[in-house]
Every structure is written in structure tokens, then in C-alpha cells.
Amino acid sequence: MKRKIAVLGAGSWGTVLAKVLADNGHQVELWARREELAAEITLKHTNEKYLPGIKLPAELTATSSLAEALSGKEVVVFVVPSHSMREIAREVGGLIAPGALVVHAVKGFEIDTWKRMSEVLLEELGESFAERITVLSGPSHAEEVIKKCPTTVVVASPGQETAEQVQMMFMNRYFRVYTNPDVIGVEVGGALKNIIALASGLVDGLGFGDNAKAALMTRGLAEIARLGSAMGAKPITFVGLAGVGDLVVTCTSRHSRNWRAGHKISQGKKLPEVLAEMGMVVEGIKTTKAAHALARRYDVEMPIAAQLYEVLFAGKEPALAVKELMGRGRTKELEEIVQGW
Numbered sequence: 001m002k003r004k005i006a007v008l009g010a011g012s013w014g015t016v017l018a019k020v021l022a023d024n025g026h027q028v029e030l031w032a033r034r035e036e037l038a039a040e041i042t043l044k045h046t047n048e049k050y051l052p053g054i055k056l057p058a059e060l061t062a063t064s065s066l067a068e069a070l071s072g073k074e075v076v077v078f079v080v081p082s083h084s085m086r087e088i089a090r091e092v093g094g095l096i097a098p099g100a101l102v103v104h105a106v107k108g109f110e111i112d113t114w115k116r117m118s119e120v121l122l123e124e125l126g127e128s129f130a131e132r133i134t135v136l137s138g139p140s141h142a143e144e145v146i147k148k149c150p151t152t153v154v155v156a157s158p159g160q161e162t163a164e165q166v167q168m169m170f171m172n173r174y175f176r177v178y179t180n181p182d183v184i185g186v187e188v189g190g191a192l193k194n195i196i197a198l199a200s201g202l203v204d205g206l207g208f209g210d211n212a213k214a215a216l217m218t219r220g221l222a223e224i225a226r227l228g229s230a231m232g233a234k235p236i237t238f239v240g241l242a243g244v245g246d247l248v249v250t251c252t253s254r255h256s257r258n259w260r261a262g263h264k265i266s267q268g269k270k271l272p273e274v275l276a277e278m279g280m281v282v283e284g285i286k287t288t289k290a291a292h293a294l295a296r297r298y299d300v301e302m303p304i305a306a307q308l309y310e311v312l313f314a315g316k317e318p319a320l321a322v323k324e325l326m327g328r329g330r331t332k333e334l335e336e337i338v339q340g341w
């Protein structure tokens, strides 16, 4: 079934998801915050800032008007940074058709409340959308999907039927989509892996080698599963695409903005300088604050996230953070994660 779809957010990921949907024959309109970018996408079929050198399909149009983007659409896909989700959801709340499906592909928590993105959407759009909000996550760098490199993602929704509709909408020969009923696990896995990716960039920058990287990813997964389970996720979700899958790709790829930001910090650069140099969303920075707060709220131990918090926000030397992690007291390996599997 061909759909009329609005994709809100014309950064790297929003533009690429819009292209996947356009490749699948859907009628897609992108919303870009800046008018010049909307004009560039519609008239030149490029998005040079976020996807340099890439030609977009001629059928893919963009607008800077939210009302125009949403007019007559059956599906709305949110791909804005997590810090702007509530503002945008509030603005479009009254404009979304009552029966429309809502999808988000955002990997982060709301600042200060530390709510998940589907919670924010539900609060702003209303209870009538409860069964129709879906999250799309998994190991998927925009730079590779745009070249049709084989990619797998997962969609999670409270209703299996909704998840399957979204699965069919996005799935094609280069973009394979799985379903999972665990919305909390998929959202928490996608958000928290960014912290470990930042730490990976740091450890790589310090020249600590492959053993340290493997340790970080494995013990990072333990922290993700521990907090996620306390928040209500199914632990098994963290061995899936939104857990291990995304952790592997983000910690090992030079495409990762989070990895690159961590690497720059290892070279002695301060956070404002790093953010200015990146010029793109680095969700892991805010998510480190989220993990710090959520670990306290749910009373779970997250030593890697705690050390990263001190490096990012209290000026701790990265090498000292690693030394302190290695100097922690003796402990058992998997007990806390295995509970509930």
C-alpha cells in the first residue's frame, strides 16, 4: 500500500529515511527547519550539509511549513533531535490526522525529565495515539543507508499490527526491518549506546587498544541492560539490533558522531569546541546526563556512564577515569543481567 508520509527533520537521518520511503514508492514530504534547505532539497535534490555529494530522488520534496508538510498525511515520522522533540510535537499536535500512524527514529531522552521519546509524543499528541506510536532504531549510519548498503533495523510498537504496518512501509532489499514489542528496550538501547560510543572514541584516542574497546562494549552493554531492565525493558532486547547491534556499529565506525566527539575529547579539546567542530547532533552528550540522573532514580550502578559524566562535565582527565574503572573492587560478571532472561 502506497502512503502519504511526512518526515519531520531534514538532517542526515531524516533525509535518508525519507529517501528509503520514496524508494519504496510512497509519496513523501520532508520538513526542514530552514527554508533554504527545503528549497535545496526540492529544487536541486541535494542536502549538501548533511549528505555531501548525494543526489536525492526528484520525487522527494521538502517544505519549511509544518502545516504544509502534514496536510493530508497518513503517516508522520519524527526525526528531530531529542532536545526539540516536545516543542515540535506540541506544534504539530493539532495538525496530525486523527487516524495517522506516528513513527520516531530519535535516540535520546528529554532533557531534565529524562522521559523516553514515545512518552513525550504520547503526552503531546494524546492518548488516542497510544497504540499508534512506533519507534525505529538499530545499527544504521545514514552515510551507508543512502548508498543502499545492507542495513537492518527494528521497529517497536505497543500493537503488533502497527509495528507490521511500519515494517512493511520501510522494508526493502537494502533496508531489512524486524519487529519487537518492547518499546522501552528499543528506545533505551538506542539512546544509551551513544554513551558507550563516546567512551569508545575516548579510549581509542588514548591508544588503549582492542582489549579495552571490547571491555567497554561488553561492560557497557551490562550497564545498558541493568538500567533498561529497571526502567521496564525486557533484558533480551539488548542482545538484539537496538542493543548489541547498535552498540557494535556506533563504537566501531568512524561515521559515528558520538565516537568522533569522544575521540576529539581524548585529544584535550573541551566540550564547547568539540560541539562547534561537529556541527551535528551528538546525542550521547545529553544522554550521559540522562544516564547519570536515571541511574540514581532507579538505583542502579553505571560505572562507565558515571566516569564519562565526570570527564564531560567535571573536567576529569580521561586517563584517570580509565584508571578508576580498572581499580574498582572485585565483582561477578553476569548475574544482574541474566535475571529475567
Ligand SMILES: NC(=O)c1ccc[n+]([C@@H]2O[C@H](COP(=O)([O-])OP(=O)(O)OC[C@H]3O[C@@H](n4cnc5c(N)ncnc54)[C@H](O)[C@@H]3O)[C@@H](O)[C@H]2O)c1
Pocket: 009, 010, 011, 012, 013, 014, 033, 034, 050, 079, 080, 081, 082, 083, 084, 088, 105, 106, 107, 108, 140, 141, 142, 143, 279, 280, 281, 283
Ligand atoms: N545520522 C544517523 O546516522 C542516525 C541514525 C539513526 C538515528 N539517528 C538519530 O536521529 C536523530 C536526528 O539525528 P540526525 O543524524 O538527523 O542529526 P543531524 O545533526 O544530521 O540533523 C539534525 C537536524 O535537526 C535540525 N534541528 C536542530 N535543532 C533543532 C530544533 N531545535 N528544532 C528542530 N530541528 C532542529 C537541524 O537543523 C538538522 O536538520 C538523532 O536522535 C540521532 O541519534 C541518526
Ligand SMILES: O=P(O)(O)OC[C@H](O)CO
Pocket: 107, 138, 139, 140, 141, 142, 194, 197, 246, 249, 250, 255, 256, 257, 258, 259, 281, 282, 283
Ligand atoms: O553517528 P551517531 O553516533 O549519532 O550514530 C548514528 C546511529 O545511531 C548509528 O546507528
